[in-house]
Amino acid sequence: MRREIGVAVIGTGFMGKAHALAYRAVPNAFPNSLRPRMVAVADVNEADAQQAAEHFGFERATADWRTLLDDPSVQVVSITTPCSLHREMALAAIAAGKHVHCEKPIAPSAADAFEMMKAAEAAKVVTQVGYNYIKNPVLKLAREMIASGELGEITSFRGVHAEDYLADPEIPYGWRVDPQNGAGALAEIGNHIVGMSRFLLGTVTQVNAQLETVNKTRPVAPGSSERREVKVDDIARLMVTFERGCSGSIEANWAATGRKMQLEFEVYGTKGALCFSQERFNELQYFKAGGDPRTSGFTRIEAGPVHPPYENFTVAGGHQLGFNDLKTIEMAEFIAAIEHGTPTFPDFREAWEIQRIVDAAIRSSTQGQRITL
Numbered sequence: 095m096r097r098e099i100g101v102a103v104i105g106t107g108f109m110g111k112a113h114a115l116a117y118r119a120v121p122n123a124f125p126n127s128l129r130p131r132m133v134a135v136a137d138v139n140e141a142d143a144q145q146a147a148e149h150f151g152f153e154r155a156t157a158d159w160r161t162l163l164d165d166p167s168v169q170v171v172s173i174t175t176p177c178s179l180h181r182e183m184a185l186a187a188i189a190a191g192k193h194v195h196c197e198k199p200i201a202p203s204a205a206d207a208f209e210m211m212k213a214a215e216a217a218k219v220v221t222q223v224g225y226n227y228i229k230n231p232v233l234k235l236a237r238e239m240i241a242s243g244e245l246g247e248i249t250s251f252r253g254v255h256a257e258d259y260l261a262d263p264e265i266p267y268g269w270r271v272d273p274q275n276g277a278g279a280l281a282e283i284g285n286h287i288v289g290m291s292r293f294l295l296g297t298v299t300q301v302n303a304q305l306e307t308v309n310k311t312r313p314v315a316p317g318s319s320e321r322r323e324v325k326v327d328d329i330a331r332l333m334v335t336f337e338r339g340c341s342g343s344i345e346a347n348w349a350a351t352g353r354k355m356q357l358e359f360e361v362y363g364t365k366g367a368l369c370f371s372q373e374r375f376n377e378l379q380y381f382k383a384g385g386d387p388r389t390s391g392f393t394r395i396e397a398g399p400v401h402p403p404y405e406n407f408t409v410a411g412g413h414q415l416g417f418n419d420l421k422t423i424e425m426a427e428f429i430a431a432i433e434h435g436t437p438t439f440p441d442f443r444e445a446w447e448i449q450r451i452v453d454a455a456i457r458s459s460t461q462g463q464r465i466t467l
Contacts, residue, residue: 096121098131099429102162104183105174106137106146109197109224113172114150116421123406123419124426128433133168136161159183163190170432173197177275181206184442188213193432195425197224199285200445202276204453207446214442222428222438223445225289227357229423231401231415232378236361236368237294239380245363246383251295251334251342253287253359256350260328263309267322271312278326280305280452284346286357288332289440289448291344294361297337297447302464303455305330308349332455367392376414 103113117130135152136159137143143155162168163186171187173180173196181201187194194214200223201207214221227233239245260270260279269275270282277284292298305327314320332344350356357372369379369392376397381390397404398411403426407419431438440448454465 096129099128099169099432100133100165100167101130101170101172102134102136102165102168103146103152103172103174104136104159104162106135106139106142107174109174110135110137110146110172111150112418112421113174113195113425114146114152115418116425117172118150119418119422120426120429123422124403124430127426128429130170130425130429131167134162134165160186163187163192169193170195170429176269176272177202177281178269178272181210184210185213188217188219191217191219193220193428194442195222195224195428196442196445198289198445198448199276199281199452200442200449202274202281204446204449207442207449211442211446220428220432220438221442222424222431223440223442224421224424225286225293225440225445226417226420226424227286227372227375228290228293228440229420229427230375230397231404232376232395232397233290233293233370235395235401236370236378239368240294240361240363244366244382245361245368246365248295248336248338248340248361248363250340250362251291251336251359253291253342254345254347254356255283255287255358256345256347256353256356257283258351258353259348260309261349261351263311264313266316266318267312267314267324271324271326273325276326277305277330277452277456278307278324279328279346279348280330280455281326282346283348283357284330284332284344285448285452287344287346287359288451289444290357290359291334291336291342292444292448292451293440294359295336295338295340295342298334298451298467299337300335300464300466301451301454301458302333303330303458305456305459327459330455330459332451334451 140157147155308328311321399405
């Protein structure tokens with residue numbers, strides 16, 4: 095009989111649902127994996143928890159997440175709540191001996207992330223943080239191409255993550271713009287492109303940043319004339335230096351009218367270049383220098399079965415992976431690390447490193463100077 099691992103999910107919002115879907119998909123896409131057993135789901139709204147339990151097949155639902163930690167049938171806890179709650183929940187789960195998957199950003203500050211990381215390492219539990227976009231097979235290929243020298247010496251990086259879900263100044267004040275959750279756009283979506291830059295190019299050593307609040311107030315409730323001051327960034331622009339010697343620019347913007355998912359990067363080297371857009375994330379654009387100038391230009395690399403684990407989901411190029419497939423890959427790697435005692439990435443230590451860059455950017459913008467990490 096196939097062995098199981100007990101899973102509990104805290105939170106039933108968009109990411110809670112994504113986690114539940116991914117755990118359920120793992121045994122079908124990865125038949126050699128442990129089978130996630132959907133033990134419990136928690137939400138502050140018990141009706142939402144009960145609905146999620148019925149929809150996704152959890153054995154029980156609760157409004158008190160702490161009860162999950164006392165359950166010996168739960169070996170894995172997924173935290174999908176607002177960022178300000180991550181530290182308390184993760185530390186409690188670690189103290190109970192649970193393996194922890196936490197959504198990004200890991201915490202409102204690098205200090206909190208460091209505490210979480212040290213607790214997990216001391217307890218020898220497996221951790222993972224939800225940077226699911228880097229689980230894309232073509233991004234793994236991009237990383238391999240850079241590491242192997244196919245692009246030559248890397249000279250520059252340009253990355254952006256822009257969306258428009260907070261472009262409208264009449265969207266009410268909510269947890270995303272609450273300073274308790276750390277920075278604004280930089281922490282919420284900039285985390286992804288900052289993490290992606292590290293995934294591709296390694297350590298960032300210097301940050302020079304400008305953070306800007308465009309929508310300086312928001313209504314306290316839909317249709318309310320009462321407004322509340324916004325103290326976090328809508329736009330963040332970073333100039334960074336990598337340990338390998340190249341420079342880069344990074345932008346995060348959640349007030350980018352018309353943009354739904356502009357997560358993009360460009361990497362330039364002395365022998366070639368790579369370009370990627372999440373809106374066409376089954377493709378990677380590659381330019382190789384030195385060819386026939388009559389046919390020179392970027393070529394499209396199409397994701398397919400030769401790019402593992404694409405073949406776990408579909409049989410041929412052109413059929414394409416989707417957002418939830420990347421989350422399934424993420425959870426499969428997490429469960430494999432638990433089963434086999436192998437490293438997982440990105441873990442709490444990597445998430446702490448990413449948060450250090452975010453914190454440095456905030457300090458740089460506040461102080462008006464470059465920060466060395």
